[in-house]
Amino acid sequence: MEGTLLFNALREAIDEEMAKDPHVCVIGEDVGQYGGSYKVTKDLYEKYGELRVLDTPIAENSFTGMAVGAAMTGLRPIVEGMNMGFLLLAFNQISNNMGMLRYTSGGNFKIPAVVRGPGGVGRQLGAEHSQRLEAYFHAVPGIKIVACSTPTNAKGLMKAAIRDDNPVLFFEHVLLYNLSEKLPEDDYICALDQADLVKEGKDITILTYSRMRHHCLKAVQQLQEQDIDAELIDLISLKPFDMETIARSIRKTHRVIIVEECMKTGGIGAELIALITEQCFDDLDSRPVRLSSQDIPTPYNGKLENLTIIQPHQIVEMANQIVNEGK
Amino acid sequence: MTKASTPASDQTTSKTGQASEHAERLTNLESSYSGTISREEGLALFRDMTLGRRFEDKCAEMYYRGKMFGFVHLYNGQEAVSSGVIGAMKLKHDWFCSTYRDHVHALSAGVPAREVMSELFGKETGCSKGRGGSMHLFSKEHHLLGGYAFIGEGIPVALGAAFTSRYKKDALGDINSDAVTAAFFGDGTCNNGQFFECLNMAQLWKLPIIFVVENNKWAIGMAHDRATSDPEIWRKAKAFGMKGEEVDGMDVLAVRAATERALKRARAGEGPTLLECLTYRFRGHSLADPDELRSEKEKEFWANRDPLLSLERHLNEKGLVSSDELRSIEKEIDSEVLDAVEFALAAEEPSPSDLTKYIWAD
Numbered sequence: 001m002e003g004t005l006l007f008n009a010l011r012e013a014i015d016e017e018m019a020k021d022p023h024v025c026v027i028g029e030d031v032g033q034y035g036g037s038y039k040v041t042k043d044l045y046e047k048y049g050e051l052r053v054l055d056t057p058i059a060e061n062s063f064t065g066m067a068v069g070a071a072m073t074g075l076r077p078i079v080e081g082m083n084m085g086f087l088l089l090a091f092n093q094i095s096n097n098m099g100m101l102r103y104t105s106g107g108n109f110k111i112p113a114v115v116r117g118p119g120g121v122g123r124q125l126g127a128e129h130s131q132r133l134e135a136y137f138h139a140v141p142g143i144k145i146v147a148c149s150t151p152t153n154a155k156g157l158m159k160a161a162i163r164d165d166n167p168v169l170f171f172e173h174v175l176l177y178n179l180s181e182k183l184p185e186d187d188y189i190c191a192l193d194q195a196d197l198v199k200e201g202k203d204i205t206i207l208t209y210s211r212m213r214h215h216c217l218k219a220v221q222q223l224q225e226q227d228i229d230a231e232l233i234d235l236i237s238l239k240p241f242d243m244e245t246i247a248r249s250i251r252k253t254h255r256v257i258i259v260e261e262c263m264k265t266g267g268i269g270a271e272l273i274a275l276i277t278e279q280c281f282d283d284l285d286s287r288p289v290r291l292s293s294q295d296i297p298t299p300y301n302g303k304l305e306n307l308t309i310i311q312p313h314q315i316v317e318m319a320n321q322i323v324n325e326g327k
Numbered sequence: 328m329t330k331a332s333t334p335a336s337d338q339t340t341s342k343t344g345q346a347s348e349h350a351e352r353l354t355n356l357e358s359s360y361s362g363t364i365s366r367e368e369g370l371a372l373f374r375d376m377t378l379g380r381r382f383e384d385k386c387a388e389m390y391y392r393g394k395m396f397g398f399v400h401l402y403n404g405q406e407a408v409s410s411g412v413i414g415a416m417k418l419k420h421d422w423f424c425s426t427y428r429d430h431v432h433a434l435s436a437g438v439p440a441r442e443v444m445s446e447l448f449g450k451e452t453g454c455s456k457g458r459g460g461s462m463h464l465f466s467k468e469h470h471l472l473g474g475y476a477f478i479g480e481g482i483p484v485a486l487g488a489a490f491t492s493r494y495k496k497d498a499l500g501d502i503n504s505d506a507v508t509a510a511f512f513g514d515g516t517c518n519n520g521q522f523f524e525c526l527n528m529a530q531l532w533k534l535p536i537i538f539v540v541e542n543n544k545w546a547i548g549m550a551h552d553r554a555t556s557d558p559e560i561w562r563k564a565k566a567f568g569m570k571g572e573e574v575d576g577m578d579v580l581a582v583r584a585a586t587e588r589a590l591k592r593a594r595a596g597e598g599p600t601l602l603e604c605l606t607y608r609f610r611g612h613s614l615a616d617p618d619e620l621r622s623e624k625e626k627e628f629w630a631n632r633d634p635l636l637s638l639e640r641h642l643n644e645k646g647l648v649s650s651d652e653l654r655s656i657e658k659e660i661d662s663e664v665l666d667a668v669e670f671a672l673a674a675e676e677p678s679p680s681d682l683t684k685y686i687w688a689d
Contacts, residue, residue, distance in 0.1 A: 106458045
């Protein structure tokens with residue numbers, strides 16, 4: 001069997017869930033006739049019709065709010081942010097309505113909605129299209145946040161997100177859509193709240209998510225050649241963090257590096273490092289470290305763009321430094 | 328700048344051909360009090376409007392006595408809109424979406440006064456379990472999609488409920504899916520992008536929704552005609568090919584009749600209506616508003632058009648009910664409101680151990 005590209009894995013997940021539950025629908029810009037700007041909803045319009053795969057005008061705030069109202073009244077909408085950055089325009093609806101409404105309504109309503117789309121730093125897309133909104137949305141109560149990183153987890157997580165009765169922000173990475181992998185053949189799902197232990201190791205824990213998983217994998221291989229046995233964990237769930245898996249690893253390695261693509265200030269790693277310090281302080285033999293993107297708008301120039309985000313060699317260097325500091 | 332100094336154009340002229348003030352527009356509208364109404368309908372409307380009025384008066388009293396907190400926005404003066412619109416709709420079938428000024432919409436939708444008052448007192452027996460407060464009343468049972476505290480954010484949510492109606496009918500094949508959603512909001516909201524975005528989508532997809540503008544002339548301290556290029560909001564429907572209508576929002580029968588027309592269109596699949604109700608709030612924006620900008624003359628003009636007095640006059644003239652009957656309804660309502668207060672005072676507060684309950688759906 002041939003491998004499945006990540007965008008097709010997502011498409012399969014949506015297609016299968018739409019076939020199973022007629023309340024599942026897709027809402028967004030160019031999701032229908034055009035098939036989605038990254039083809040995640042290709043051919044679904046023909047298969048399910050114009051209401052279940054709804055092409056919207058360019059009105060992020062309002063169609064996201066519309067998804068909230070649809071979810072409150074019995075549908076299970078999947079909102080596509082053509083680029084996740086566009087959803088800054090829908091921040092109020094995601095925060096005030098999706099995130100807080102179940103609580104402020106005293107449990108009257110549930111919001112089974114998925115908000116998905118591509119984010120992250122691509123290849124010279126410019127600052128506005130290279131955002132990492134996971135950090136901006138992280139403080140919003142009542143929403144789950146996941147980031148997929150492989151075709152297999154993309155499909156399993158998407159299906160789980162669609163079936164979940166809570167709003168889920170689902171981050172895809174613009175540079176991972178063409179990853180290929182052979183998928184399990186059964187109707188599997190991946191837990192929304194569980195980290196993925198990518199590679200076991202004993203010397204240092206590397207925590208990461210989304211595209212940086214693949215940078216970390218390269219780094220881990222190089223570290224292996226330098227006799228450093230790193231443990232690599234893909235967080236998958238950015239909210240809530242799977243602290244059980246994280247703590248178990250730190251109890252073993254006593255060292256931790258967080259590798260992230262979001263900016264350092266107010267980032268995912270900032271919150272994670274605070275939790276690790278609070279919960280795992282006694283298990284640490286060295287300072288926990290973040291490797292994050294620069295606190296700047298992503299520059300257009302390719303060389304500068306590369307300098308903005310973390311590269312594998314920086315992970316190798318930092319891991320060496322931390323491991324040797326502890327000796 | 329007053330309207331008088333603004334050059335009249337096609338966009339800003341009323342039916343009389345003159346650029347008109349809010350009050351002038353009202354006087355130009357025909358009264359619907361010539362229409363027919365049964366005794367039962369008249370009593371039901373009077374009862375609902377009186378409940379709205381007396382409930383809000385009691386809220387003011389309780390607020391000043393320190394029993395409720397936060398921002399409290401009262402509905403006095405606008406009762407004909409809530410009772411006229413919601414009274415024409417099917418309770419627990421159609422959907423209602425409100426703003427921060429939501430107490431009376433909740434009552435008209437059938438949420439018991441005890442539950443609304445409890446919510447304002449922050450009690451577990453509140454319709455939002457004490458987690459929402461004055462501006463966040465919700466009741467799934469009564470199809471109240473909520474009170475939304477930020478300007479305009481409720482409109483897309485209401486649009487979503489209307490989308491579900493159409494989806495159930497056309498994608499799921501439920502031919503009985505004919506619920507219509509009423510989205511309530513004010514004149515200030517009509518300068519916000521969500522208003523225009525949702526008008527566009529509603530008309531584009533022929534969604535069963537009524538956009539009910541409660542134009543009370545003031546967005547806190549910003550006079551309507553200082554905030555918008557064309558004060559006649561109902562005309563903005565035309566830009567979307569939508570049916571727009573202006574109505575005397577102090578005349579409950581006119582509001583009801585206009586709503587019935589909009590409902591008929593919506594249930595027939597003919598899409599949305601923009602209904603501008605010219606009304607006035609008799610109190611400040613909220614109980615924290617010193618209300619220093621509105622002139623006494625203006626307030627007097629509108630006080631003379633008190634929707635409750637107008638309805639009573641009509642019911643009397645038609646010989647449908649006597650004033651004595653109405654006074655006795657008022658007494659019943661007062662007892663109901665008092666009962667709501669006593670119930671709310673005695674009710675339990677949410678348990679501290681339930682602080683994080685309701686964040687997640689199971």
